């Protein structure tokens with residue numbers, strides 16, 4: 102990539118700014134307030150296509166020049182957005198093929214946003230045209246820190262242009278129709294294709310029985326949208342060399358394979374809108390997911406709300422101190438920015454009730470503004486101390502969009518299977534243990550990790566199976582669950598049965614998989630420990646060299662092996678035939694990590710108390726910063742195995758650390 106490990110010269114602090122919704126008199130006041138809030142970066146213009154290009158080929162940049170000059174006068178830099186996520190009315194009227202078509206085959210009418218077809222030649226031409234013009238005009242501007250292409254890509258299209266492009270994509274992928282029929286298993290229900298033209302996107306009233314088609318359509322649409330990003334990116338890069346280019350992602354967003362996307366992005370950025378009752382480990386999981394997309398390279402937080410959302414069923418305010426905690430949690434997990442949506446609450450449109458730094462009729466005296474400004478002061482005082490740090494994780498949980506698509510497309514074995522929740526439960530268990538963990542994609546390097554966890558990783562192509570087996574043979578510990586390694590890239594069950602290419606490493610064969618009914622209980626009774634509750638699925642397995650470590654407690658298979666371990670080269674591979682629940686999972690992972698000498702960085706490797714988050718970043722110079730965050734409303738105490746300095750307060754801290762409610766400590770040893 103053009104920018105291996107981008108380095109910023111400060112923590113980017115700022116967010117989305119929509120000056121085109123306001124008269125010019127307000128802009129001066131905005132810049133004054135931004136300076137007071139210690140904003141250093143305003144993201145502009147995210148949704149201004151109609152103002153920038155009021156008719157085809159006629160551009161109006163005068164107003165944007167004045168916006169930038171106003172910001173620059175107060176020392177505020179810019180994250181320049183390309184405005185292509187919401188096309189103007191004239192585009193849709195003139196080029197109806199730009200409008201997206203839904204899964205029922207219905208073409209959208211003009212309106213909303215994200216309503217463009219990624220395979221519309223007109224959309225590609227017009228969007229890259231606008232991006233090029235912006236880059237020509239502003240690409241070398243000293244205040245420009247970052248490019249923000251489009252906004253939250255992700256709506257998929259089922260139109261005629263997409264169908265035609267899909268067929269070409271399939272021809273490139275499979276070469277012949279025979280090969281496609283074989284890989285897609287179309288002998289099923291007489292679905293064999295005899296001409297490429299017969300293949301259609303998986304309309305909701307069309308083909309739903311061939312999972313491979315549905316999975317390939319997800320791949321194709323993810324790639325189509327990625328081509329839109331790449332087209333804008335390349336147009337910008339030619340005219341604005343050296344300025345990093347990103348687009349804002351959305352966590353576990355189903356439609357796009359973000360691991361593929363990250364390969365094309367200079368730096369990953371994402372939008373964090375936790376539910377009011379989200380647990381710290383859930384939010385931490387999303388940060389880890391984005392950090393893993395570029396193999397540990399710091400990411401950026403592009404958006405969070407300073408107070409509330411407008412689109413949740415109940416839009417809670419963040420109580421005093423919560424925004425600060427959320428912001429430092431972001432940095433603790435690998436971000437080099439803290440940014441907001443949005444600067445000023447709008448007066449109209451469906452987001453008029455969305456939280457903002459400046460309230461309706463507000464100024465610097467409002468509560469939210471004061472909290473934002475205080476965070477700004479703290480981040481400014483940190484300077485470059487936290488920038489570029491990397492999480493020193495030796496444990497990784499695999500997350501695969503393709504496995505997620507495969508599980509969603511699968512009929513059976515259980516309606517309760519929730520792939521992201523499954524992966525999150527593994528991450529959450531580690532988080533509660535205070536163990537640094539990464540969330541990585543199937544193509545990530547495996548060498549940094551001594552423990553590799555593969556919850557519900559159903560799609561394991563041969564090559565991935567080979568890489569995982571090799572890493573275990575070199576000495577790593579592997580943990581698999583029901584459904585791991587069942588199918589190949591086109592969702593064909595491996596001929597040898599599950600766990601397919603991991604059979605040799607795991608030393609088991611899955612014979613049958615039972616789904617637990619709602620409320621039905623089963624458990625794993627460990628040979629050498631308390632029992633662990635199961636959920637979702639219980640495999641009946643045949644041992645092929647693995648040693649049983651736990652047995653089923655209930656069902657007609659009570660007493661049969663429910664968890665096994667197998668020596669593989671210098672490593673060990675565990676098969677959890679039953680998917681474990683939270684407490685049992687935590688105890689199991691604690692043991693697996695302890696066997697590899699992995700524990701929390703607290704004294705004695707202790708588990709942090711309830712609500713306390715502990716995580717680390719190793720700075721480019723080699724020093725380790727330990728982050729301690731108290732998410733609870735109670736005082737908590739932890740013990741560090743050293744004495745250090747709290748970077749936020751400049752005071753000595755440790756070995757015993759007292760953490761008041763919502764406290765944050767960044768401890769330099």
Ligand code: GLA
Nearest residue numbers: 252253372374404410442455
């Ligand atoms: C998203 C979008 C923003 C805004 C916020 C509101 O993240 O990128 O434009 O709509 O949601 O929460």
Ligand code: ZN
Nearest residue numbers: 218258260263
């Ligand atoms: Zn389309």
